Amino acid sequence: MSSLPYTTTLALPHHPNPTPTNLTTPTTLFTALSSSANLKHLKQVHAQILKSKLDRSDSLLFKLLLSSLTLSPSLHYPLSVFNQISKPQTHLCNKLLRELSRCREPEKALLVYERMRREGVALDRFSFPPLLKAVSRASALAEGIEIHGLAWKLGFDSGPVCTDGVGQNVCCLWEGYGCTPGVR
Incomplete structure (x- = not known):
C-alpha cells in the first residue's frame, strides 16, 4: 500500500463584492420605509428593523409610525409602533x-x-x-x-x-x- 498525501482544495466562487446585497443599515431601512407602498411591505421592513436590532433608532421608528399612519386601515399597528418609541x-x-x-x-x-x-x-x-x-x-x-x-x-x-x-x-x-x- 502506498501512502499518498491527499490535499483537497475547496473552490469557492469568486465574488467581486463579498458584502451581502441586502444590507440592513439605518439608511437602507429608512429608504425601504419611504418606498413602502402597502402595509405588508411595511411590516416586512419593520421585521428587518427588529432583526437587525435597530428598533431603538428613534428616527427609524418615527418614519415607521408616519408610514403606518398612512398605510394602515386601523390604528392598532401605528399604536404598537408608537409604544416602542422611547x-x-x-x-x-x-x-x-x-x-x-x-x-x-x-x-x-x-x-x-x-x-x-x-x-x-x-x-x-x-x-x-x-x-x-x-x-x-x-x-x-x-x-x-x-x-x-x-x-x-x-x-x-x-x-x-x-x-x-x-x-x-x-x-x-x-x-x-x-x-x-x-x-x-
Whole structure:
C-alpha cells in the first residue's frame, strides 16, 4: 500500500463584492420605509428593523409610525409602533392625536395624552384641538375639563371661547352635555 498525501482544495466562487446585497443599515431601512407602498411591505421592513436590532433608532421608528399612519386601515399597528418609541416628539404625538380623534375609538387619544404628560413631552397649541375633539366624541367631560384647563393655563386658549380651534372643540364638549358656559 502506498501512502499518498491527499490535499483537497475547496473552490469557492469568486465574488467581486463579498458584502451581502441586502444590507440592513439605518439608511437602507429608512429608504425601504419611504418606498413602502402597502402595509405588508411595511411590516416586512419593520421585521428587518427588529432583526437587525435597530428598533431603538428613534428616527427609524418615527418614519415607521408616519408610514403606518398612512398605510394602515386601523390604528392598532401605528399604536404598537408608537409604544416602542422611547420619548416621542411633540409633533409626532400631535399627528397621532389628530388621527385618533377621528377614529371609532377617540378615547385612545387620551392614552397618548396620558403618556405625553407622564413622560414630560411638551404639549403645544396643535395638541389641544384633537384632544378636545376626542374627549367631546368620547363624552369624557371630566377629561375635557382637565385638558381645557391645561390649555388655558398654558395660554393656548387666549381667544374668545368659540372662535379658535381649542374653543370650538370646548363648545362642542359643553354643548354635548347641554351646557353653554357664558364666560370662562
